[in-house]
Amino acid sequence: MIWIGDVLVSRGEGGVYNERMLGGARVWEPYRSKLAALYHVGKGVELEPSLRVLYLGAANGTTVSHVADYTEAVYAVEFAPRPMQDLIEVARRRKNVIPIMADATRPETYAPIVEAVDLIYQDVAQPGQAAIAIRNCLFLKPGGYLILMLKTRSVDVRKDPAIVFDETIAALKEAGFIVLESVWLTPYHQDHAAIICTKPAKPGE
Amino acid sequence: MQSYWFGDVGEGRCSAVTGDVNAMVSRILSLSTQLDTFTPPDWQQAVACGFCSGRADYLALLQAVCIAAAERSVREHYSGKDAELLQMVRTLDEMDTVVNLLSERAADWYMVRHPAFSRKYRRTPAHILVRTMRENSRGALGKVAGEIGQLADTRTALAKEVSARANDVMPNTSALIGGLVAARLMAHAGGLLPLSRLPASAIQVLGARTALFAHLKTHTPSPKHGIIFQHRRVHNAPRDVRGRVARVLAGKLAIAARIDYFRGVAVPEFLEQAQNRIDTAGKGDGA
Numbered sequence: 240m241i242w243i244g245d246v247l248v249s250r251g252e253g254g255v256y257n258e259r260m261l262g263g264a265r266v267w268e269p270y271r272s273k274l275a276a277l278y279h280v281g282k283g284v285e286l287e288p289s290l291r292v293l294y295l296g297a298a299n300g301t302t303v304s305h306v307a308d309y310t311e312a313v314y315a316v317e318f319a320p321r322p323m324q325d326l327i328e329v330a331r332r333r334k335n336v337i338p339i340m341a342d343a344t345r346p347e348t349y350a351p352i353v354e355a356v357d358l359i360y361q362d363v364a365q366p367g368q369a370a371i372a373i374r375n376c377l378f379l380k381p382g383g384y385l386i387l388m389l390k391t392r393s394v395d396v397r398k399d400p401a402i403v404f405d406e407t408i409a410a411l412k413e414a415g416f417i418v419l420e421s422v423w424l425t426p427y428h429q430d431h432a433a434i435i436c437t438k439p440a441k442p443g444e
Numbered sequence: 445m446q447s448y449w450f451g452d453v454g455e456g457r458c459s460a461v462t463g464d465v466n467a468m469v470s471r472i473l474s475l476s477t478q479l480d481t482f483t484p485p486d487w488q489q490a491v492a493c494g495f496c497s498g499r500a501d502y503l504a505l506l507q508a509v510c511i512a513a514a515e516r517s518v519r520e521h522y523s524g525k526d527a528e529l530l531q532m533v534r535t536l537d538e539m540d541t542v543v544n545l546l547s548e549r550a551a552d553w554y555m556v557r558h559p560a561f562s563r564k565y566r567r568t569p570a571h572i573l574v575r576t577m578r579e580n581s582r583g584a585l586g587k588v589a590g591e592i593g594q595l596a597d598t599r600t601a602l603a604k605e606v607s608a609r610a611n612d613v614m615p616n617t618s619a620l621i622g623g624l625v626a627a628r629l630m631a632h633a634g635g636l637l638p639l640s641r642l643p644a645s646a647i648q649v650l651g652a653r654t655a656l657f658a659h660l661k662t663h664t665p666s667p668k669h670g671i672i673f674q675h676r677r678v679h680n681a682p683r684d685v686r687g688r689v690a691r692v693l694a695g696k697l698a699i700a701a702r703i704d705y706f707r708g709v710a711v712p713e714f715l716e717q718a719q720n721r722i723d724t725a726g727k728g729d730g731a
Contacts, residue, residue, distance in 0.1 A: 312503060320521040327514050330507060337503075337510045340517040350477040351448045352510065355484040378484055397661060 240278055240285060240309075247275050251308035255329060256301045265305065269427045272302040273362060273388045276427035282420050284358060284384045284435065286310055291356040293378050295343040295371065296363035298322045300329035300336070306360065307336050314353045318342050346375050355380045362388040366395065369410035376414070381440040385416065388424075389432040400430045411436055447475050448485040449509060450495045450502075460495035469513045525613045526636040532606050533631040539599045546592050550577055553585055571596060615710035616700035620718060621675045621693070628671050629697070640705035647701070648672065648694035672697070681726050692725040 248264035269276040286309035297315035391400035416436035445454030578589035607623030633639035651670030669690035696718040
């Protein structure tokens, strides 16, 4: 990751969402982007120029644009038409962003398009977030990573965030993921946790 | 055999798709994939197929197709008759808020300029008050009052349009509860399709979210009605039967919304029957 002092940045064409520029690089705000927050709390998967990424819940494409600055290709899946319009605009200006309007709970609708990827980044506001990750892991190369941003409030507002967190981790482990790190994104985001997993090179390893 | 966006691959053979971007978009939107035997596409297969010349070419073509597909999906999503109505209702409700807030503020300002002025014991309708303020105030206050008047006029015109559009888009629901309230129900559900999928019990308390969650969390009494309270049948009903009227009305609205979505035309037999049933509930002798 590229840091200028203690500011996280990415190198690419600016002006996507009027982001601040610093020394010609785009400032990646931890209070706006959960992925930036994850790097700020000192965790996360190092983004490299060779990586292919499946991004579930791409929304307006602000975080997508930063991920695309670091990586080779980003498959950006978003369901709602309003943010999709913005995402298409981001894709027009970046060669490596592939916009897909589809429901992340139904990977069969975009399976013919998405290559095997090194990283799945998931940030969806839906219940059943562990199930979505598990259904999409067929795109993940063995040894690849999953970063799951858990919005506990989207799973069940009445439940204690800590319980939702534990349940999600248990579901991921049961599906064969190895949980490497899990961390709350406070103070940048409330009731949001990040879970970083890997898929074993061979099943059962 | 596997079908990918660039062609069909299997048994050592591979046939690349031909045709323009539009044809490829139609193809990928219609592909269905069995996930249990699926392996993700590989760009080297596409090169071997003769579909593209290399990695950069692969990504460029894929992006062109995916952007076109996404644009088409967005366009289809907005093509429903309810898409614009949804925005119209939300604009209307927002204008209501703005007009009310601004007139309250302007009235406070006006009272500072006219210490003897009070609204007590007078039944001045809001628009008359706004006109008085406009005519009796110099400078910015007069202009603000003028703007409020304009906004209120626009709001009235918009309300009429919403009502007319709702009668067209959701004729049965509108016939039962009026175009404006029908449109609000639709907007709260997020569209005509989501509304038609709601159970009657959800339609009954649509718009009473705070009360509903208070009920679920702390066991306060459950809400009897949400948006449908705005209809005279519910708010004019005596307190002791109001819950029943709301329940029966919501039941009929759930059916009406389904007819609206799947048939799109008014069904007089259903409407007559439903109106009678709701009237009986209001009189207190229906079960």
